[in-house]
Amino acid sequence: MRRRIIIFLALILAILAIVIPLALTIHFSRERAIAAERAHMQEYANWTLLRAEQVLTDAKDVLAQVGEGDCSVGHIERMRQLAIDSGAVEEVGHYDGDRLACTGWGKVPADVVIGRGTPSATLAGGYALHLHVKPRISHAREVMVLGYRDHNVLILPQRLVDVLSDSHMILGIATRQGTLIAITGRANDGLVGQLSRQAMTGMDDTDIYASVQRGDLTAFAIADRSAIDAKLGSEMRLLLPIGLVASAILMLLILWVSRQRLSPEKELKLAIRKREFQVHYQPLIELATGYCVGAEALVRWRRPDGRWIAPDLFIPLAEQSGLILDITDHVIEQVVADLHAMLLAEQQVHVAINISARDLESGRFLDVLEREIAKAGIAPGQIWLEVTERSLINPDTARATIARARDAGHLMAIDDFGTGYSSLSLLETLPLDALKIDKCFIDAIGRDAAASVVTPHIIGMGRALKLNLIAEGVETREQDAYVRKAGVQFAQGWYYAKALPADEFMAFYRDYNRGKRSRFLSVAA
Numbered sequence: 001m002r003r004r005i006i007i008f009l010a011l012i013l014a015i016l017a018i019v020i021p022l023a024l025t026i027h028f029s030r031e032r033a034i035a036a037e038r039a040h041m042q043e044y045a046n047w048t049l050l051r052a053e054q055v056l057t058d059a060k061d062v063l064a065q066v067g068e069g070d071c072s073v074g075h076i077e078r079m080r081q082l083a084i085d086s087g088a089v090e091e092v093g094h095y096d097g098d099r100l101a102c103t104g105w106g107k108v109p110a111d112v113v114i115g116r117g118t119p120s121a122t123l124a125g126g127y128a129l130h131l132h133v134k135p136r137i138s139h140a141r142e143v144m145v146l147g148y149r150d151h152n153v154l155i156l157p158q159r160l161v162d163v164l165s166d167s168h169m170i171l172g173i174a175t176r177q178g179t180l181i182a183i184t185g186r187a188n189d190g191l192v193g194q195l196s197r198q199a200m201t202g203m204d205d206t207d208i209y210a211s212v213q214r215g216d217l218t219a220f221a222i223a224d225r226s227a228i229d230a231k232l233g234s235e236m237r238l239l240l241p242i243g244l245v246a247s248a249i250l251m252l253l254i255l256w257v258s259r260q261r262l263s264p265e266k267e268l269k270l271a272i273r274k275r276e277f278q279v280h281y282q283p284l285i286e287l288a289t290g291y292c293v294g295a296e297a298l299v300r301w302r303r304p305d306g307r308w309i310a311p312d313l314f315i316p317l318a319e320q321s322g323l324i325l326d327i328t329d330h331v332i333e334q335v336v337a338d339l340h341a342m343l344l345a346e347q348q349v350h351v352a353i354n355i356s357a358r359d360l361e362s363g364r365f366l367d368v369l370e371r372e373i374a375k376a377g378i379a380p381g382q383i384w385l386e387v388t389e390r391s392l393i394n395p396d397t398a399r400a401t402i403a404r405a406r407d408a409g410h411l412m413a414i415d416d417f418g419t420g421y422s423s424l425s426l427l428e429t430l431p432l433d434a435l436k437i438d439k440c441f442i443d444a445i446g447r448d449a450a451a452s453v454v455t456p457h458i459i460g461m462g463r464a465l466k467l468n469l470i471a472e473g474v475e476t477r478e479q480d481a482y483v484r485k486a487g488v489q490f491a492q493g494w495y496y497a498k499a500l501p502a503d504e505f506m507a508f509y510r511d512y513n514r515g516k517r518s519r520f521l522s523v524a525a
């Protein structure tokens with residue numbers, strides 16, 4: 001269940017690890033494209049402003065150079081020459097009072113009356129600006145007129161906005177007060193009015209735009225929003241690799257974390273934290289009396305989905321990772337919690353707890369054991385400890401811990417005896433109380449197997465060491481009869497009972513011993 005949740009979460013996170021960086025890449029690419037296009041519009045509004053300022057400066061220069069005039073031949077010649085030399089003005093004219101008297105083309109005929117008119121705007125320095133003027137002398141295209149004192153110049157408005165652009169856009173120039181002077185194409189009137197009045201940048205459903213103001217003028221640039229899409233491609237090409245790398249890093253991170261979470265060691269750690277372990281008890285039978293005199297505590301892992309996991313599958317990992325220390329502590333606490341009432345009431349009953357090589361090395365379990373049994377008032381002799389032959393790899397440390405345990409009053413048994421290649425001389429030096437003959441030798445009884453020849457020797461070895469013998473894995477009547485006859489003191493195995501939950505074990509103990517009680521007490525005494 002937990003595994004499935006982790007895999008499900010990892011899948012969701014993996015999808016998010018792809019979707020979020022990609023969505024952010026698209027979002028930031030779009031933001032950058034918009035910002036770039038706004039800056040682009042601003043740049044062109046600036047170019048337009050510069051161009052318009054240049055044209056007006058040229059026109060003002062012409063007005064400054066023309067000097068005083070009286071429509072003499074020399075004056076007219078000067079006006080014509082200035083118009084030819086200037087790239088900005090089309091014509092220069094001279095007023096006599098309120099009437100245009102002559103231009104670079106010559107004197108204005110007496111029957112043609114051209115007044116000064118009302119200026120559309122007045123520019124700094126006292127220049128009068130007239131817009132949308134149709135010249136009556138040259139009959140040229142619509143112009144704007146810049147007047148100063150007795151002279152004026154005609155300027156083609158397009159000159160103010162003739163800026164080469166790198167993409168399709170509309171450029172415009174207006175007076176500071178918002179009167180449009182020139183524009184390069186058709187655009188939304190409302191937007192043009194807005195841009196002519198103030199410096200701004202922005203975007204609406206169809207356009208992206210910017211306007212700038214300086215001195216007497218406002219310049220603006222407008223482009224279709226599709227310009228953003230064109231930039232989006234290049235921004236995406238820039239940001240997409242970053243987005244893909246971020247996705248890949250996130251995916252690797254998720255993979256790493258989920259592998260960690262799914263690792264058996266991590267699961268075991270979590271199971272210890274959540275106390276998912278339970279202890280079952282396999283009854284131990286005293287063969288001479290036929291009584292159940294105790295049990296071996298065997299740990300089981302109950303997963304949150306209800307599945308039981310056998311110790312064979314997790315004890316080796318727990319030993320390898322050191323987590324066995326915590327499991328042993330848990331088993332001790334559980335045994336005391338489960339059986340303390342029974343152990344107090346039935347002082348002849350004992351429980352055997354399995355101790356690993358790591359436990360022997362650290363000796364920590366003894367502190368936990370002492371604390372727990374002292375709290376419950378259980379006699380130390382009612383707790384036996386089983387160590388396998390294989391866990392005696394470091395005999396000196398093992399000997400010290402075994403001695404400590406025996407000094408505390410516990411009985412020590414060697415488990416799986418016969419499979420661990422312990423030498424008789426080593427076993428002789430250890431302070432032991434019992435030997436458990438491994439199941440493989442019990443299995444061999446009555447069979448034509450190589451081990452069957454060894455079984456009597458294993459029993460003989462136990463006897464030679466003057467230790468109590470326990471036969472484990474007894475499954476048949478024949479095996480029971482054999483070990484009884486061979487003088488083995490105790491036996492456990494499916495022939496008597498499997499490992500049972502605490503309450504079932506206590507019920508088994510009551511039922512199994514019923515009717516045998518008086519005889520048992522006399523034997524125990």
Ligand SMILES: Nc1nc2c(ncn2[C@@H]2O[C@H](COP(=O)(O)O[C@H]3[C@@H](O)[C@H](n4cnc5c(=O)[nH]c(N)nc54)O[C@@H]3COP(=O)(O)O)[C@@H](O)[C@H]2O)c(=O)[nH]1
Binds near residue numbers: 355436472473
């Ligand atoms: N360090 C710890 N080791 C522990 C602990 N609890 C268990 N173990 C060790 O795990 C191994 C497997 O144990 P389990 O699956 O519980 O099997 C035990 C018995 O159920 C099984 N058994 C007993 N009688 C019979 C039988 O007649 N037939 C049959 N096929 N199996 C039988 O044998 C196991 C008991 O083994 P042993 O400990 O050698 O007496 C096992 O090595 C456990 O020791 C723990 O808390 N700590």
